[in-house]
Every structure is written in structure tokens, then in C-alpha cells.
């Protein structure tokens with residue numbers, strides 16, 4: 001039976017994509033409500049009055065905000081195909097690295113993407129490489145961060161499998177060099193092309209267009 005479940009997200013949001021992937025992996029039916037984050041709906045403001053951001057998952061009328069919190073809610077509510085590991089230490093580590101992704105990896109990649117001038121770019125490359133090496137280490141002896149199959153941390157890092165190559169194309173740089181990051185490079189390929197995941201990526205050309213505009217906006221702000 002279809003759940004009373006709706007997901008407010010935008011077509012392009014990597015955070016929204018996390019929720020899509022978790023729901024797909026667990027084969028949970030839901031309604032999608034596409035939001036325009038430049039013109040937020042009354043429901044979004046009502047469901048997420050604190051941050052006013054997507055994604056929001058609404059289950060039986062009750063909203064859950066913040067993508068990583070939503071992933072845990074999904075895992076706690078629908079027990080099939082668990083996403084978080086069972087062992088408490090492994091669970092804690094998965095949460096730790098997911099936070100590291102949002103707090104360190106994503107901001108460093110973004111700074112590199114919008115960096116200007118040689119000096120700024122050099123600094124941004126150094127911190128990005130340092131962060132990515134730590135992420136690469138988490139894949140030692142594994143195909144996915146979750147082991148043999150996609151888990152919570154894979155979904156949390158899922159944005160890398162899509163967004164990095166888009167940013168690389170726009171900024172004309174290489175972030176994931178297969179010689180420096182062999183495990184991460186293989187993971188990107190495995191995650192991006194996973195049969196359950198691959199159909200749900202946003203259209204690439206539209207993403208390139210969107211992120212080109214975003215980059216231009218940041219660059220012209222600091223000029």
C-alpha cells in the first residue's frame with residue numbers, strides 16, 4: 001500500500017537527491033513536490049520554519065527536515081535493506097564521516113570551484129586534496145563506504161558521484177585524478193551507475209547550466 005509520504009525537494013538539490021536514493025533503495029513509494037527555492041511555497045515555510053530549506057520529508061503530515069536526519073528517519077521507519085551499519089561504533093563512524101562530508105569536503109570543493117587567482121586556487125586545492133584523501137581512506141578494502149552494498153554513508157556522499165564531474169567540467173580542472181584517488185574514482189563510477197540510482201540523477205546539461213550561472217554570480221560578487 002502506498003504510504004502517506006511526500007518529499008519536498010528541488011530538481012537539482014544534492015541534499016534532496018540523498019532522500020530520493022534512500023527511498024529508491026528501500027523501494028518506498030512517495031509523492032514528489034518540486035520546490036523553487038527562489039520562490040518558496042507556503043507549505044515549505046510551514047514544514048521547515050527553522051531553516052526554510054529543502055528537502056523536507058512529510059510522513060502522515062509530520063515533517064522531517066535536514067537530509068541526514070531524514071536518512072536516519074527512513075532507516076528507522078522502514079527496516080528493509082538497512083542503510084546504517086548494525087555495530088554502534090560503525091554507526092557512529094558513518095555519521096562522523098557524513099558530517100565531515102558536509103562540513104569539510106563540500107565547502108572545500110565549493111571554495112575551489114569559485115576560487116579566483118593562483119594563490120586562492122592553490123590554497124583551495126590543498127585543502128580539497130587533504131579532505132578527499134581522508135575520504136579515500138574510508139574506502140580501503142571496500143567497494144562502497146557501506147561495504148559490499150550501498151549504505152548510509154554512500155548516500156550521504158552521493159553528491160560527489162554527480163556534482164564533482166560537473167564542477168570539473170565548468171571550472172576546467174581535475175579534482176578526482178584516478179591515480180591519486182583510485183578508490184574514490186572507482187566508487188564514483190560504481191555509485192553513479194548503480195542500477196537503482198542511475199535513473200534518478202538530474203539532467204546533466206541543466207546542472208551544468210545552473211552551476212555555471214551560480215559560479216558566475218559568486219565570482220562577480222567578489223570582483
Ligand SMILES: N[C@@H](CCC(=O)N[C@@H](CS)C(=O)NCC(=O)O)C(=O)O
Nearest residue numbers: 013014015037053054055066067068
Ligand atoms: N543541511 C541541509 C542543507 C539543505 C540545503 O542547503 N538546501 C538548499 C537547496 S540545495 C536550499 O533549500 N536552499 C534554499 C535557501 O537556502 O534558502 C540538509 O542537509 O538538508
